[in-house]
Amino acid sequence: MNARERIARRAAGYFSDGDVINLGIGIPSLCSDYAPPGVMFHTENGLVGMGPLVEGVLAVEGFSNATALRFAPVPGASAFDSAESFALVRSGKLAATVLGGLQVAENGDLANWAQPGRIFGMGGAMDLVSGARKVIVTMELCTKDGKPKVVNTCSYPLTGQRCVDHIVTEQCVIDVTPDGLVLAELLDGLTPQDIQRQVEPTLIVLAPPKLMPA
Amino acid sequence: MNKFALPEEIIALFHDGQTLMCGGFANHGVPNRLIDCVIASGARHLTLISNDSGDADLTIGRLIHHGLVDKLIASHIGRNTETVALVAEAKIELELVPQGSLAERMRCGGSGLGGVLTRTGLGTLVDKDKPHMVVNGEEWLLETPLRADIGLVRARTADPLGNLTYRGTMRNFNPLVAKAARLTLVDADRLVDVDELALDSIVTPGVYVDKILVRQGELR
Numbered sequence: 001m002n003a004r005e006r007i008a009r010r011a012a013g014y015f016s017d018g019d020v021i022n023l024g025i026g027i028p029s030l031c032s033d034y035a036p037p038g039v040m041f042h043t044e045n046g047l048v049g050m051g052p053l054v055e056g057v058l059a060v061e062g063f064s065n066a067t068a069l070r071f072a073p074v075p076g077a078s079a080f081d082s083a084e085s086f087a088l089v090r091s092g093k094l095a096a097t098v099l100g101g102l103q104v105a106e107n108g109d110l111a112n113w114a115q116p117g118r119i120f121g122m123g124g125a126m127d128l129v130s131g132a133r134k135v136i137v138t139m140e141l142c143t144k145d146g147k148p149k150v151v152n153t154c155s156y157p158l159t160g161q162r163c164v165d166h167i168v169t170e171q172c173v174i175d176v177t178p179d180g181l182v183l184a185e186l187l188d189g190l191t192p193q194d195i196q197r198q199v200e201p202t203l204i205v206l207a208p209p210k211l212m213p214a
Numbered sequence: 215m216n217k218f219a220l221p222e223e224i225i226a227l228f229h230d231g232q233t234l235m236c237g238g239f240a241n242h243g244v245p246n247r248l249i250d251c252v253i254a255s256g257a258r259h260l261t262l263i264s265n266d267s268g269d270a271d272l273t274i275g276r277l278i279h280h281g282l283v284d285k286l287i288a289s290h291i292g293r294n295t296e297t298v299a300l301v302a303e304a305k306i307e308l309e310l311v312p313q314g315s316l317a318e319r320m321r322c323g324g325s326g327l328g329g330v331l332t333r334t335g336l337g338t339l340v341d342k343d344k345p346h347m348v349v350n351g352e353e354w355l356l357e358t359p360l361r362a363d364i365g366l367v368r369a370r371t372a373d374p375l376g377n378l379t380y381r382g383t384m385r386n387f388n389p390l391v392a393k394a395a396r397l398t399l400v401d402a403d404r405l406v407d408v409d410e411l412a413l414d415s416i417v418t419p420g421v422y423v424d425k426i427l428v429r430q431g432e433l434r
Contacts, residue, residue, distance in 0.1 A: 045239040045383045062382030068240040081389045083321045086314025120292025127314030127334045161337035
């Protein structure tokens with residue numbers, strides 16, 4: 001299992017039977033492979049009950065996800081317009097949203113939609129993080145050039161204020177709490193100091209953190 | 215009286231400077247035959263309200279490619295490299311709106327409402343210059359209604375009165391567009407007789423629809 005799959009499997013550990021979940025693109029989209037039975041997936045272009053991606057005769061324009069990939073709906077799926085799609089998000093019917101992150105701040109602020117010179121639009125991300133009952137950010141702990149993504153204050157434009165609940169990375173799980181960032185789970189072989197060196201805010205360390213499944 | 219209209223009648227409706235609202239999401243559920251009509255009309259300096267602008271020179275993106283759009287109101291443009299470049303060069307004015315707020319602004323415009331209060335976007339770039347209100351002790355952002363001169367709608371089926379059904383995720387913003395435009399045009403995959411649609415399956419009542427595009431020789 002590679003790092004991306006490990007992150008996705010751990011994030012799916014937050015899902016329960018009966019939950020309706022929205023998955024973002026990238027690592028979050030892998031979570032469906034590890035979801036428990038009875039979870040249904042929401043796609044913001046207007047459907048609950050998104051099933052596996054399909055090709056060939058089953059791949060039709062009428063069933064496509066937010067990145068235009070075609071899927072088969074599961075039995076019990078329902079379709080609706082975009083206003084209904086976000087009504088269910090804002091009203092707390094969405095158990096969780098899993099999305100990628102560019103930066104997460106100590107207070108739970110999330111920046112994930114724009115970087116300097118790259119403003120493509122927030123799509124549904126701002127609605128999802130302000131409405132979902134649980135906001136799970138899946139990302140690598142640092143950028144490709146080794147800079148921290150868990151920061152004191154986000155420097156990129158915000159997606160939402162104080163919205164993140166859990167940060168799931170390839171090395172650890174960090175919970176956002178009113179007291180600060182708690183190092184909740186740690187990959188076998190790493191120490192809390194290893195993680196602390198890669199993040200800006202001071203982590204609260206449970207003694208000892210739980211083992212993150214490898 | 216049926217609402218069927220031939221392409222030449224539809225093409226004559228588009229003029230410079232109009233605001234168009236268009237259904238569709240990431241190239242799916244887009245009223246492509248109506249987009250052909252906009253291009254054929256030669257209308258320019260348009261304001262386009264749509265979730266996204268498709269891909270470069272595909273679906274809604276064809277309006278961008280042909281240089282017809284001066285202003286775009288959308289939630290996402292990242293799929294369309296031409297839009298991204300034109301916005302960067304300030305050749306297109308862009309207003310980004312969170313997707314759920316965009317849907318609600320269209321719903322308000324099509325429902326005779328003066329706006330909607332939402333928490334989406336509080337404390338972000340999108341709450342700049344918008345009124346904040348405190349209701350029952352909670353802070354909200356006021357999002358105002360969106361309307362358009364002409365709405366472009368993709369439907370699965372249409373009857374002669376304009377009753378519409380949709381298919382899966384091709385529905386997306388289309389029923390909202392149908393309500394929020396002063397003149398609503400429909401590109402339907404199938405035309406059926408009056409009373410052929412089960413009335414409980416109708417999503418957009420015909421009262422919202424003005425004209426349905428048909429080809430010469432198609433059901434009239």
